[in-house]
Every structure is written in C-alpha cells, then in structure tokens.
Amino acid sequence: DQQVKQNSPSLSVQEGRIxxxxxxxxxxxxxxxxxxxKYPAEGPTFLISISSIKDKNEDGRFTxxxxxxxxxxxxxxxxxxPGDSAVYFCAASTGGxxxxxxxxxxxxxxxxx
Amino acid sequence: xxxxxxxxxxLIKTRGQQVTLRCSPKSGHDTVSxxxxxxxxxxxxxxxxxxxxxxxxxxxxxxxxxxxxxNYSSELxxxxxxxxxxxxxxxxxxxxxxxxxxxxxRLTVT
Numbered sequence: 001d002q003q004v005k006q007n008s009p010s011l012s013v014q015e016g017r018i019x020x021x022x023x024x025x026x027x028x029x030x031x032x033x034x035x036x037x038k039y040p041a042e043g044p045t046f047l048i049s050i051s052s053i054k055d056k057n058e059d060g061r062f063t064x065x066x067x068x069x070x071x072x073x074x075x076x077x078x079x080x081x082p083g084d085s086a087v088y089f090c091a092a093s094t095g096g097x098x099x100x101x102x103x104x105x106x107x108x109x110x111x112x113x
Numbered sequence: 114x115x116x117x118x119x120x121x122x123x124l125i126k127t128r129g130q131q132v133t134l135r136c137s138p139k140s141g142h143d144t145v146s147x148x149x150x151x152x153x154x155x156x157x158x159x160x161x162x163x164x165x166x167x168x169x170x171x172x173x174x175x176x177x178x179x180x181x182x183x184n185y186s187s188e189l190x191x192x193x194x195x196x197x198x199x200x201x202x203x204x205x206x207x208x209x210x211x212x213x214x215x216x217x218x219r220l221t222v223t
Contacts, residue, residue: 004155032210043117043203043214044156089155097209098144100169103155 003027004092006104014112019077021107023090026071030092034101035064035075038087047088048075080111115140117206117215125221126194134189134218138206144168145187146212147179148203156203162187194222 005024013019021035031052036044050057050064050073057064063076077084087106093099118137126132138145144163148156158171162181181187185206191198199222205212 006155034211036214041216043119043205043216046211046213049211091155093210098146098161098163098168098207098212100146100158100161100171101148101156101205101212102158103148105153105155 002104003030004090004102004104006090006107008107009105010108010110012110012112013080015082016079019075019080019084019109019111021075021077021088021090021109023073023075023104024071025073025092027092027094027102028071029094030102031096032093032099033064033066033073034091034093035062036089036091036103037084038089038106044089077109080109082111082113085109085111117204117213119202119204119215119218121218122216123219123221125223127223128194128196130194131190131192132194132220134191134202134204134220135186136188136204136206136215137186138204139213142206142208142213143185144207145181145185146205146207147187147189148205148214149173150201150203150217152200159189191220196222198222 034049035047038044090104091101146161147159150156160170176192201217204215
C-alpha cells in the first residue's frame with residue numbers, strides 16, 4: 001500500500017530550464033511534506049519542506065507547491081543545473097515533530113549541459 | 114559540526130548470522146530513526162528512539178531491535194539474517210520536523 005507515490009521514475013531536463021518533480025499521496029492525515037535529494041553512495045539530503053497549512057514554500061532555486069484537495073505536491077527547480085542530477089524523494093509525516101517519514105520510490109533527475 | 118555518522122560503511126554477512134549497525138546523531142539532536150532502503154525503493158521506517166526508549170515502530174519483525182545510549186547514539190541489531198535483509202540501512206537524527214540522514218550502511222547477506 002503505497003501512501004506516497006512518485007509515478008514518474010525519471011526526468012531529463014536541459015540545463016537552465018525548469019525541473020518539475022511530482023508527488024501524490026493518499027493518506028489525508030499527512031500534515032508535513034519534505035523533499036530529499038540523494039546522490040549515489042550518500043544518504044538523503046534534506047532540501048525543502050512544507051506544512052499542510054501552507055500551499056507554497058520557497059528556498060532559493062527550490063519551490064514546493066502543495067495542493068491538499070488533490071493530495072498532490074510538486075518540487076520546482078529553477079534554473080536547473082547539472083549538479084542537480086540525483087534521485088529526489090518525496091516524504092510525508094503525520095503527528096508532529098520527529099514523526100516517522102513515509103517515502104515515495106524516488107525520481108531520477110538528469111540535467112543535460 | 115559533524116553530521117550524522119554511521120558505521121560500518123559496508124558489511125557482508127551470511128544467512129542466519131546477527132549484525133549490529135551503529136549511528137551517531139547530529140550534534141544537538143536527541144531523536145534517532147532507522148530506515149531500510151531496498152534497491153529501487155524509497156527508505157522504509159524501521160523504528161525510532163527517543164530518551165533511550167523505542168517511541169515508534171514500523172512494520173518490521175522482532176528480529177529487528179535497537180538501542181539508544183545516554184549520549185543519543187544508537188544501534189540497530191538484526192538477528193537471524195535473511196537474504197531479503199540485504200539493503201542500505203539509513204540512520205536519521207532530528208530535533209523537529211526535518212530528519213537528517215547519515216551515509217548509510219550497505220548490508221549484503223549471502
């Protein structure tokens with residue numbers, strides 16, 4: 001039972017363009033959402049998060065949008081850089097701080113020079 | 114400021130053996146969570162420790178157990194290893210909503 005779904009396994013984007021990574025969830029109790037980036041042979045690195053009381057959060061080149069009615073969130077990277085090439089995981093939690101994270105399967109982003 | 118550290122980096126064990134993995138949290142973090150990441154999958158929550166007690170547990174059998182020490186470091190123990198336990202084991206520490214991950218321990222069971 002996949003509660004967090006990243007349905008596109010991969011995405012290829014030209015350097016300088018926008019990357020849009022999508023994530024859907026089924027559990028309406030999720031109240032906090034996070035994006036992580038993972039390079040090979042490293043652990044996931046926290047990128048950006050959003051609370052369910054907001055619909056947008058921005059941090060530099062990264063913006064996360066949350067559409068609660070559609071149970072959908074997306075990560076926008078503008079402009080995309082070759083160093084952004086990695087696996088991106090969407091994660092969700094419920095129950096406040098330090099709650100367990102439920103992850104999607106990840107999307108492999110390739111940014112072409 | 115050191116981030117989350119894990120040891121060992123890689124480990125090869127035989128079916129039926131037992132293994133212990135170690136984690137030191139980020140400075141100032143008091144909560145440690147363990148995740149298992151199988152190939153091609155996202156990390157799956159095993160359990161979480163806070164104040165030396167198991168606070169939350171995922172859908173993993175009792176062969177998986179853990180411990181947290183007074184300095185907040187933690188161990189993950191797996192008994193009676195199965196081939197299916199081969200995975201990347203990730204430790205994460207937190208003091209709030211965001212969890213910060215270590216580099217992981219790659220366990221191979223043969």
